[in-house]
Amino acid sequence: MASIVAYIEVREGAMTSPSRFVVAEARRIADAAGATVYALLTLGPCSHVEIDQLAAQVSAAGADRILCSSDEILAGVPLDVTHGMLLAQIAERLRPLLFFFPAGGVGIELGPPLAVRIGAAFFPNASVDVRAEDRTPEAASQRIVLHRWRAARDGQRRIDVADLERPVVATLAAATVSRPLGEACAEVEMLPCPEPKVARPRNLASEITAEDNAVELCSAMVWSAEPVSPAMRSALRADLPPEAVLVVDGETTPVSLHATSPSEIFIVASAAKTDDVYLPSQAPGAKVMRAGVPGHVSAAAIEDLAAAIDRARPASAKASS
């Protein structure tokens, strides 16, 4: 049976939400086309209990089988030099149709070298369609088609996995998964991690940057053209649901903004600025919306949005805050 590999990124001991979406997408495709979903965990040294806890989350997200490598080599920054050989070994063994990476930057780091190594196509910020193809009198066959925008946004690239006869390595957008798609009991296969062929990187320092982290993993982004006062900023952030972030133009680390791929972007423009803004890369399925009325720009757009959120919040949520 064909296989799909979903790379699971773990940050601060927990599976990221874009990783959950990657498994859900793999599940959706596998159910339609008939394939096995393998989720791949690459971890530093971990106890059996920690691995089992993560495996239960991954399994509940929709994986059929879980591959896990836990090794000191994998403990630091996820780089091709430390992770690449393991990924290539898995691709060589399973010969997957699709190898998915979640939004957040890990696919930028690991995806291109993997694609080059295994002779695969690479689709960054892809959306996936599964279409039934009429083959009367035979049963309909399912076509798996990946799309991505060209960077110039003047057209898309599309690839039908069956026509390519090679695997496709893709990074997907971040989106919310509302319910578990599997049971928390998939089998875990432990894999040894190959020793890198060249000198390993030496970690000198590592610093958590919570805001950048949230931006990289967000599935919805509220983008403000204008500076936002500290009071308004903390009020909005408290009101926004998890996986939704407020980004103020010019304040977020560009490299984090470049790694994010939200499925919904809400532009809150002002009188001073137009829509000519740097927005993050988007998958073809992403929606970009502007708050307001065409031809009218509010002088206090972010306050208008905050007031609208306050009106829309259920009374119970207002009471608890």
Add this chain to the structure above:
Amino acid sequence: MIVLVCLESPEPGRAGRAALSLARQLAATAQIVALSAGGPVASASLELARQGGAHRVIHFDEPALDRADFFTLGMVLAEAARHIKAALVIAGEHSDNEGQGLVPAALAHHLGAPIVARVQDVERSTAADDAVVLTVRAGGRKNRIAMALPLVLSTSIATNATPVAGQSSRPGVETITFAQLGLDHSRVVPRPDLLGTRVPLAAPRIQYKSFDEVARMLLRR
């Protein structure tokens, strides 16, 4: 140490400009060589390199490269890196046109060197001559790591730009060819299948939503 910066031809992309800017961080202790493969000799990329702090500027004069795929281009750039004895190669993460982002990985593959993406800063290691210290955004963290050379770095559209110090003279443009690298044209084989079919399509229009609609969409998540 020789640092090779790869620039697209004929126009440098945003990531290519960022690569040149990243390389400039090493200008005091390394020789910066900028290379643009294909295209005309009078190109914006080569001019940017001449003005932008490169010590040497090289034009890879091969019209065949204009139709090369990422894998071939990576192979050619790797041969060029060997030719000029570069210990460190820096490239933009992806072009502003296609934006697939495979050339740096193909280059590293053919060079047999590790690749690190999402690099924000680079400096010479004080502990070892054949190593660099990188600031890399990965795993939700800002990391400083030391890595041995040779190495390929890629960077995205904006790193910490360093100003160009006033240059007394701009370097001339040198030329290299396939023959100098022992390559032949039969190796330039386009592989469009790995790109997928191009579908001309206008980017979707931005939809207007009232503030109340946006609020409801956000809160239903």
